[in-house]
Amino acid sequence: MKDNKIILVEPLHYVLQGEGKNLGKKMILLRVAGCNVQCPDCDTTYSWKFSKKDFLLSYTKEELLKEIYKINNKKNINHLLVTGGEPAIWQEFLSSLLLSLNTFFFDVETSGYDEWKFIKNHPELSKKVHFNISPKIGALKAKKFSDLKDIYILKNPPLNYIVKIVSSRKTFFEDLQQIEKLIEYYGIPRNKIFLMPFAKTREELLEESEFLIDQCFIYGFEFSPRLHILIFNNQRLK
Ligand code: SF4
Secondary structure, three states, X not given: OHHHEEEEOOOOEEEEOOOOOOOOOEEEEEEEOOOOOOOOOOOOHHHOOOOXXXXXXXXXXHHHHHHHHHHHHHHOOOEEXXXXXXXXXXXXXXXXHHHHOOOOEEEEEEOOOOOOHHHHHOHHHHOOEEEEEOOOOXXXXXXXXXXXXXXXXXXXXXXXXXEEEEEOOOOHHHHHHHHHHHHHHHOOOHHHEEEEEOOOOHHHHHHHHHHHHHHHHHHOOEEXXXXXXXXXXXXXXX
């Protein structure tokens, strides 16, 4: 945590959660800068591959709390969505922030390759945090972490979590082998696995969804649409 500040890649704003178990819920979105995974097919490269036109914002905890409460007062939203990039690299700052927001609930998006010590250090947070864990074992591959055993968070899983896996018609049966190994290695209940279509545009999303929904019924997984692509196509939201 440099100078007790966190770096964001976009201003705080309110959104609907577009994926996973809390799909459609109103949340305040906090998108952190930086990622230690750096997938070649990442759909938010602007969060870690910075160019001159990207503007980075730095906040102290107090400044951020002020911004969060501004939205909370106007829109009556008490759910914070922490995403990136990879929020785990800011977990010391985030643990302190989340502990200060005692009337809030949290969705945290993570690739899962870090330990997330703060939950262990603050068990009172664990009931309020829902982890959306997205290991890169499906159609999205990470260069750096290729071993299933590297998904640190699943070794001692948090109280509330799902595992989101991006898959596609083209790679599904290969992905399925990896998913089955993951389920067996970590003892994950099948209904915690959410399949998400590999898509960057609305057209691709619709093409991929029908096939994946069928597979969810066959293999006992859940399906996650990608609401932001469905509604806003491939526009970057601010
Ligand atoms: S872990 Fe997520 S943010 Fe990081 S590169 Fe992969 S897809 Fe992008």
